[in-house]
Amino acid sequence: MAITIMPVTPDFAAEVHDIDLAKPLTDAEFAEVEAAFEKYSVLVFCDQHLEAEQHLDFARRFGPLETSIAVYRGDENLRVRPEIADVSNLNARDQIWGEKSRLRMFQLGNRLWHTDSSFKRVPAKCSLLYARAIPPIGGHTEFADLRAAYDALPGETKRRIEGLVAEHSIQYSRAKLGFAQFNEEEKREMPPVPQVLVRTHAGSKRKTLYIASHAGRIIGLAQDEAEKLLAELTAHATQRQFVYTHRWRVHDLVMWDDRCTMHRGTEFDDLRWRRDMQRATVSDTAPTCEQEGARVAAA
Numbered sequence: 001m002a003i004t005i006m007p008v009t010p011d012f013a014a015e016v017h018d019i020d021l022a023k024p025l026t027d028a029e030f031a032e033v034e035a036a037f038e039k040y041s042v043l044v045f046c047d048q049h050l051e052a053e054q055h056l057d058f059a060r061r062f063g064p065l066e067t068s069i070a071v072y073r074g075d076e077n078l079r080v081r082p083e084i085a086d087v088s089n090l091n092a093r094d095q096i097w098g099e100k101s102r103l104r105m106f107q108l109g110n111r112l113w114h115t116d117s118s119f120k121r122v123p124a125k126c127s128l129l130y131a132r133a134i135p136p137i138g139g140h141t142e143f144a145d146l147r148a149a150y151d152a153l154p155g156e157t158k159r160r161i162e163g164l165v166a167e168h169s170i171q172y173s174r175a176k177l178g179f180a181q182f183n184e185e186e187k188r189e190m191p192p193v194p195q196v197l198v199r200t201h202a203g204s205k206r207k208t209l210y211i212a213s214h215a216g217r218i219i220g221l222a223q224d225e226a227e228k229l230l231a232e233l234t235a236h237a238t239q240r241q242f243v244y245t246h247r248w249r250v251h252d253l254v255m256w257d258d259r260c261t262m263h264r265g266t267e268f269d270d271l272r273w274r275r276d277m278q279r280a281t282v283s284d285t286a287p288t289c290e291q292e293g294a295r296v297a298a299a
Ligand SMILES: [Fe+2]
Pocket: 110, 114, 115, 116, 263
């Protein structure tokens, strides 16, 4: 049976039906999924029954997998394998985390608008998040369409931000929540990296903003001016008309395009309910400055 694509809006977010991701896709099926991904940015696959290996096999069709940054946290007993980012509220013993645990403080950053791995020199191309357990209340994921947000900017703003390069670091996003307890290995392995503020989306050739809570500075701008501009762009891009909210069901797999969207998790009672979400992440092909040919001035 042919795959069915059901758009949520004409350009952003679509459900994909009549597909079983537990089985390898044919090249023709994969081409349909890939085309939908490049067009809609967020794809929802319902009622998928996946082991970790099947989840990863599907993700690998889109490119090389990332390793979770949890390996730098020195967590000796990861709950999941290193190619999977554990986005749950569970510790290595599979219990709900403690109120004061470092893991909880660190993961609360996922409630801020961000795009995955923009703090890496080669950031993420796409993320594939699979729901194994969800809370009955809250814990949704919101997605913002940064291509549409770019299109809607006034011409003057487009001219102002063209060619600008921001500096992204996971320390910047965590600092916004008062978290600063990075160990030496984390600081060494994850220094701030330059990312263009406007990029051309490789799959559609549309222009897009590329912003995240990980962005903390803009090269060549005074700090207060940079923070104001980043806050304004984020407020613009996350207006209701650019946002799709996904309300999870168990066994949903949602994939999104990290090159042209931001996302955030919404609140839930994380000390009461289990939320077991596991993410495979695919790397982009090159640093954004290299892709855009931007000349990065010395910081
Ligand atoms: Fe994320």
